[in-house]
Amino acid sequence: MIAGFGLAENSSVVLVASMLISPLMGPIIGFTFGIVIKNRELCKLSVRTELIGLSICLGYGFLFGLITGAIDNTSARYGADGVWPTYEMQARGMLRSLWVGIFIALPSGAGVALAILGGNTGSLVGVAISASLLPPLVNAVIG
Template sequence: MQRGVQQRMINFGSVSNTAWSRFSSSVRARTNLAQVLHDVRADAALTFDWVFLLLVAAFVAAIGLVENSTVIIVASMLISPLMGPITAGTLGTAVKDRSLQLMGVKNEFLGLFLSLVMGFLFGLTICAIDERYGVAVFYSRCKTSLYGLNGSRVALQWRWPCLGSITSLSE
Protein backbone atom coordinates (compact mmCIF):
# COMPACT_ATOMS: atom_id res chain seq x y z
CA MET A 1 0.00 0.00 0.00
CA GLN A 2 2.83 2.35 0.85
CA ARG A 3 4.40 1.72 -2.54
CA GLY A 4 1.15 2.60 -4.38
CA VAL A 5 0.83 5.94 -2.55
CA GLN A 6 4.44 6.71 -3.32
CA GLN A 7 3.95 5.89 -6.97
CA ARG A 8 0.88 8.17 -7.17
CA MET A 9 2.85 10.99 -5.58
CA ILE A 10 5.60 10.57 -8.13
CA ASN A 11 3.05 10.67 -10.94
CA PHE A 12 1.42 13.72 -9.40
CA GLY A 13 4.82 15.31 -9.12
CA SER A 14 5.50 14.85 -12.81
CA VAL A 15 2.11 16.34 -13.70
CA SER A 16 2.73 19.31 -11.41
CA ASN A 17 5.98 20.13 -13.15
CA THR A 18 4.14 20.85 -16.36
CA ALA A 19 0.81 22.61 -15.90
CA TRP A 20 1.04 23.59 -12.25
CA SER A 21 4.49 25.14 -12.51
CA ARG A 22 3.42 27.24 -15.50
CA PHE A 23 0.33 28.40 -13.62
CA SER A 24 2.18 29.19 -10.37
CA SER A 25 4.92 31.09 -12.18
CA SER A 26 2.30 33.28 -13.84
CA VAL A 27 0.65 34.08 -10.50
CA ARG A 28 3.80 35.07 -8.62
CA ALA A 29 4.41 38.71 -7.87
CA ARG A 30 6.25 40.54 -10.59
CA THR A 31 8.23 42.67 -8.16
CA ASN A 32 9.47 41.87 -4.72
CA LEU A 33 8.98 43.94 -1.58
CA ALA A 34 12.46 45.47 -1.74
CA GLN A 35 11.76 46.89 -5.20
CA VAL A 36 8.38 48.26 -4.07
CA LEU A 37 9.97 49.91 -1.02
CA HIS A 38 12.69 51.41 -3.21
CA ASP A 39 10.13 52.85 -5.65
CA VAL A 40 7.91 54.23 -2.87
CA ARG A 41 10.92 55.80 -1.16
CA ALA A 42 11.92 57.44 -4.46
CA ASP A 43 8.39 58.81 -4.99
CA ALA A 44 8.28 60.30 -1.49
CA ALA A 45 11.79 61.76 -1.50
CA LEU A 46 12.13 65.51 -1.13
CA THR A 47 13.66 66.66 -4.41
CA PHE A 48 13.60 69.85 -6.44
CA ASP A 49 11.09 68.30 -8.85
CA TRP A 50 8.80 67.30 -5.95
CA VAL A 51 8.83 70.81 -4.44
CA PHE A 52 8.37 72.46 -7.84
CA LEU A 53 5.38 70.25 -8.73
CA LEU A 54 3.89 70.90 -5.31
CA LEU A 55 4.14 74.67 -5.72
CA VAL A 56 2.70 74.50 -9.24
CA ALA A 57 -0.20 72.36 -7.96
CA ALA A 58 -0.85 74.80 -5.11
CA PHE A 59 -0.82 77.72 -7.56
CA VAL A 60 -3.23 75.92 -9.92
CA ALA A 61 -5.52 75.08 -6.97
CA ALA A 62 -5.50 78.72 -5.86
CA ILE A 63 -6.48 79.83 -9.36
CA GLY A 64 -9.24 77.22 -9.36
CA LEU A 65 -10.58 78.49 -6.05
CA VAL A 66 -10.52 82.12 -7.16
CA GLU A 67 -12.17 81.31 -10.49
CA ASN A 68 -14.65 78.94 -8.80
CA SER A 69 -13.71 76.15 -11.22
CA THR A 70 -13.96 72.55 -10.05
CA VAL A 71 -12.13 71.33 -13.14
CA ILE A 72 -9.05 73.41 -12.32
CA ILE A 73 -9.10 72.23 -8.71
CA VAL A 74 -9.21 68.58 -9.83
CA ALA A 75 -6.39 69.29 -12.28
CA SER A 76 -4.28 70.58 -9.40
CA MET A 77 -4.83 67.29 -7.59
CA LEU A 78 -3.48 65.43 -10.61
CA ILE A 79 -0.36 67.62 -10.63
CA SER A 80 0.29 67.35 -6.90
CA PRO A 81 2.99 64.91 -5.74
CA LEU A 82 1.51 64.55 -2.23
CA MET A 83 0.41 60.96 -2.87
CA GLY A 84 4.03 59.79 -2.68
CA PRO A 85 4.52 60.67 1.01
CA ILE A 86 1.05 59.32 1.85
CA THR A 87 1.99 56.00 0.25
CA ALA A 88 5.34 55.98 2.04
CA GLY A 89 3.76 56.61 5.43
CA THR A 90 1.11 53.96 4.89
CA LEU A 91 3.46 51.31 3.49
CA GLY A 92 6.06 52.09 6.15
CA THR A 93 3.42 51.50 8.80
CA ALA A 94 2.24 48.27 7.15
CA VAL A 95 5.70 46.70 6.84
CA LYS A 96 7.03 48.27 10.06
CA ASP A 97 9.74 50.27 8.29
CA ARG A 98 10.12 53.18 10.71
CA SER A 99 12.41 55.27 8.49
CA LEU A 100 10.02 55.05 5.52
CA GLN A 101 7.07 55.86 7.76
CA LEU A 102 8.78 58.92 9.26
CA MET A 103 9.97 60.11 5.86
CA GLY A 104 6.43 59.90 4.50
CA VAL A 105 4.85 61.71 7.44
CA LYS A 106 7.55 64.40 7.54
CA ASN A 107 7.39 65.10 3.81
CA GLU A 108 3.58 65.10 3.85
CA PHE A 109 3.46 67.73 6.59
CA LEU A 110 6.12 69.74 4.78
CA GLY A 111 4.07 69.55 1.59
CA LEU A 112 0.92 70.64 3.40
CA PHE A 113 2.80 73.54 4.98
CA LEU A 114 4.25 74.66 1.64
CA SER A 115 0.79 74.45 0.05
CA LEU A 116 -0.71 76.57 2.81
CA VAL A 117 2.05 79.17 2.51
CA MET A 118 1.62 79.27 -1.27
CA GLY A 119 -2.15 79.69 -0.89
CA PHE A 120 -1.72 82.39 1.74
CA LEU A 121 0.71 84.35 -0.43
CA PHE A 122 -1.55 83.95 -3.46
CA GLY A 123 -4.53 85.17 -1.42
CA LEU A 124 -2.65 88.23 -0.21
CA THR A 125 -1.48 89.03 -3.72
CA ILE A 126 -4.82 88.59 -5.44
CA CYS A 127 -6.70 90.60 -2.82
CA ALA A 128 -4.22 93.46 -3.13
CA ILE A 129 -4.35 93.49 -6.93
CA ASP A 130 -8.01 92.91 -7.77
CA GLU A 131 -11.05 94.06 -5.81
CA ARG A 132 -13.56 91.68 -7.38
CA TYR A 133 -11.86 88.73 -5.66
CA GLY A 134 -12.30 90.34 -2.30
CA VAL A 135 -13.98 89.11 0.81
CA ALA A 136 -17.23 87.86 -0.78
CA VAL A 137 -15.59 84.99 -2.70
CA PHE A 138 -13.70 83.80 0.35
CA TYR A 139 -16.69 84.10 2.66
CA SER A 140 -18.79 82.07 0.24
CA ARG A 141 -16.32 79.21 0.72
CA CYS A 142 -16.50 79.43 4.51
CA LYS A 143 -20.17 78.70 5.01
CA THR A 144 -20.67 77.10 8.41
CA SER A 145 -23.38 74.72 9.52
CA LEU A 146 -24.20 72.55 12.49
CA TYR A 147 -24.13 69.29 10.52
CA GLY A 148 -20.54 68.64 11.59
CA LEU A 149 -21.56 68.88 15.21
CA ASN A 150 -24.34 66.41 14.51
CA GLY A 151 -21.73 63.95 13.22
CA SER A 152 -19.73 64.33 16.41
CA ARG A 153 -22.90 63.58 18.38
CA VAL A 154 -23.25 60.30 16.49
CA ALA A 155 -19.61 59.45 17.23
CA LEU A 156 -20.05 60.19 20.92
CA GLN A 157 -23.26 58.20 21.05
CA TRP A 158 -21.52 55.23 19.41
CA ARG A 159 -18.70 55.41 21.96
CA TRP A 160 -20.96 55.95 24.98
CA PRO A 161 -24.40 54.43 24.41
CA CYS A 162 -25.74 56.08 27.57
CA LEU A 163 -25.78 59.39 25.63
CA GLY A 164 -28.63 58.15 23.44
CA SER A 165 -30.94 60.82 24.79
CA ILE A 166 -28.95 63.70 23.26
CA THR A 167 -31.16 65.41 20.71
CA SER A 168 -29.96 65.99 17.20
CA LEU A 169 -28.39 69.40 16.55
CA SER A 170 -29.70 69.62 13.01
CA GLU A 171 -33.35 69.36 14.01
Protein backbone atom coordinates in the same frame (compact mmCIF):
# COMPACT_ATOMS: atom_id res chain seq x y z
CA MET B 1 -0.72 77.42 -7.78
CA ILE B 2 -3.30 75.61 -9.85
CA ALA B 3 -5.54 75.05 -6.83
CA GLY B 4 -5.37 78.74 -5.92
CA PHE B 5 -6.44 79.81 -9.38
CA GLY B 6 -9.15 77.14 -9.48
CA LEU B 7 -10.58 78.40 -6.20
CA ALA B 8 -10.39 82.06 -7.24
CA GLU B 9 -11.92 81.41 -10.65
CA ASN B 10 -14.62 79.15 -9.20
CA SER B 11 -13.60 76.35 -11.58
CA SER B 12 -14.13 72.77 -10.51
CA VAL B 13 -12.29 71.57 -13.64
CA VAL B 14 -9.13 73.44 -12.62
CA LEU B 15 -9.48 72.09 -9.07
CA VAL B 16 -9.66 68.53 -10.35
CA ALA B 17 -6.52 69.20 -12.41
CA SER B 18 -4.75 70.41 -9.26
CA MET B 19 -5.78 67.23 -7.46
CA LEU B 20 -4.38 65.06 -10.26
CA ILE B 21 -0.91 66.56 -9.97
CA SER B 22 -0.96 66.98 -6.19
CA PRO B 23 2.25 65.70 -4.59
CA LEU B 24 0.57 65.10 -1.23
CA MET B 25 -0.69 61.56 -1.81
CA GLY B 26 2.71 59.86 -2.26
CA PRO B 27 3.93 60.43 1.29
CA ILE B 28 0.61 59.20 2.68
CA ILE B 29 0.97 55.95 0.74
CA GLY B 30 4.61 55.73 1.87
CA PHE B 31 3.56 56.12 5.49
CA THR B 32 0.95 53.38 5.09
CA PHE B 33 3.53 51.03 3.56
CA GLY B 34 5.97 51.90 6.33
CA ILE B 35 3.42 50.84 8.93
CA VAL B 36 2.56 47.62 7.09
CA ILE B 37 6.16 46.51 6.59
CA LYS B 38 7.24 47.91 9.99
CA ASN B 39 9.82 50.28 8.53
CA ARG B 40 10.16 53.25 10.93
CA GLU B 41 12.55 55.13 8.63
CA LEU B 42 10.03 55.06 5.80
CA CYS B 43 7.32 56.31 8.19
CA LYS B 44 9.54 59.16 9.41
CA LEU B 45 10.56 60.15 5.90
CA SER B 46 6.94 60.07 4.72
CA VAL B 47 5.71 62.23 7.60
CA ARG B 48 8.53 64.72 7.09
CA THR B 49 7.87 64.88 3.34
CA GLU B 50 4.13 65.34 3.89
CA LEU B 51 4.71 68.15 6.40
CA ILE B 52 7.04 69.91 3.97
CA GLY B 53 4.47 69.58 1.19
CA LEU B 54 1.69 70.85 3.43
CA SER B 55 3.87 73.79 4.50
CA ILE B 56 4.60 74.72 0.89
CA CYS B 57 0.88 74.60 0.05
CA LEU B 58 0.01 76.72 3.08
CA GLY B 59 2.71 79.23 2.21
CA TYR B 60 1.56 79.52 -1.38
CA GLY B 61 -2.09 79.86 -0.36
CA PHE B 62 -1.13 82.64 2.04
CA LEU B 63 0.84 84.49 -0.66
CA PHE B 64 -1.98 83.99 -3.16
CA GLY B 65 -4.42 85.44 -0.63
CA LEU B 66 -2.15 88.44 -0.03
CA ILE B 67 -1.80 89.12 -3.74
CA THR B 68 -5.48 88.74 -4.55
CA GLY B 69 -6.38 90.77 -1.46
CA ALA B 70 -4.06 93.57 -2.57
CA ILE B 71 -5.76 93.89 -5.96
CA ASP B 72 -9.22 93.55 -4.44
CA ASN B 73 -11.06 96.86 -4.46
CA THR B 74 -14.47 98.01 -5.57
CA SER B 75 -13.43 98.77 -9.15
CA ALA B 76 -11.37 95.62 -9.86
CA ARG B 77 -12.62 92.78 -7.69
CA TYR B 78 -10.75 89.53 -8.33
CA GLY B 79 -12.70 86.31 -8.60
CA ALA B 80 -15.36 84.86 -10.82
CA ASP B 81 -18.11 87.44 -11.43
CA GLY B 82 -16.65 89.68 -8.73
CA VAL B 83 -17.89 87.40 -5.95
CA TRP B 84 -15.40 86.76 -3.17
CA PRO B 85 -15.14 84.20 -1.65
CA THR B 86 -16.25 82.11 -4.60
CA TYR B 87 -18.65 79.20 -4.30
CA GLU B 88 -15.76 76.70 -4.54
CA MET B 89 -14.05 78.46 -1.63
CA GLN B 90 -17.22 78.57 0.45
CA ALA B 91 -17.96 74.89 -0.15
CA ARG B 92 -14.53 73.89 1.20
CA GLY B 93 -14.86 76.07 4.28
CA MET B 94 -17.92 74.48 5.83
CA LEU B 95 -17.78 72.06 8.77
CA ARG B 96 -20.05 69.65 6.89
CA SER B 97 -17.40 69.40 4.15
CA LEU B 98 -14.87 68.18 6.74
CA TRP B 99 -17.11 65.30 7.80
CA VAL B 100 -17.93 64.40 4.21
CA GLY B 101 -14.20 64.46 3.43
CA ILE B 102 -13.47 62.06 6.28
CA PHE B 103 -16.12 59.62 5.09
CA ILE B 104 -14.75 59.84 1.55
CA ALA B 105 -11.14 59.36 2.68
CA LEU B 106 -11.85 56.09 4.53
CA PRO B 107 -13.08 54.09 1.53
CA SER B 108 -10.49 55.85 -0.63
CA GLY B 109 -7.75 54.36 1.55
CA ALA B 110 -9.29 50.93 1.04
CA GLY B 111 -9.33 51.68 -2.69
CA VAL B 112 -5.60 52.39 -2.66
CA ALA B 113 -4.90 49.13 -0.86
CA LEU B 114 -7.04 47.12 -3.28
CA ALA B 115 -5.56 48.87 -6.32
CA ILE B 116 -1.99 48.19 -5.24
CA LEU B 117 -2.67 44.59 -4.20
CA GLY B 118 -4.50 43.90 -7.45
CA GLY B 119 -1.90 45.62 -9.61
CA ASN B 120 -4.47 48.09 -10.92
CA THR B 121 -2.69 51.40 -10.45
CA GLY B 122 -5.03 53.13 -12.92
CA SER B 123 -7.68 53.45 -10.23
CA LEU B 124 -5.24 55.44 -8.09
CA VAL B 125 -6.16 58.54 -10.11
CA GLY B 126 -9.73 58.38 -8.81
CA VAL B 127 -8.47 57.90 -5.27
CA ALA B 128 -6.12 60.85 -5.63
CA ILE B 129 -9.03 63.06 -6.69
CA SER B 130 -11.41 61.92 -3.99
CA ALA B 131 -8.92 62.18 -1.13
CA SER B 132 -7.02 65.26 -2.25
CA LEU B 133 -5.89 67.63 0.47
CA LEU B 134 -4.63 70.30 -1.86
CA PRO B 135 -7.66 72.55 -2.59
CA PRO B 136 -8.92 72.66 1.03
CA LEU B 137 -5.40 73.33 2.27
CA VAL B 138 -4.84 76.24 -0.12
CA ASN B 139 -8.36 77.48 0.60
CA ALA B 140 -7.69 77.51 4.34
CA VAL B 141 -5.13 80.30 4.05
CA ILE B 142 -6.34 82.31 1.04
CA GLY B 143 -8.80 84.22 3.24
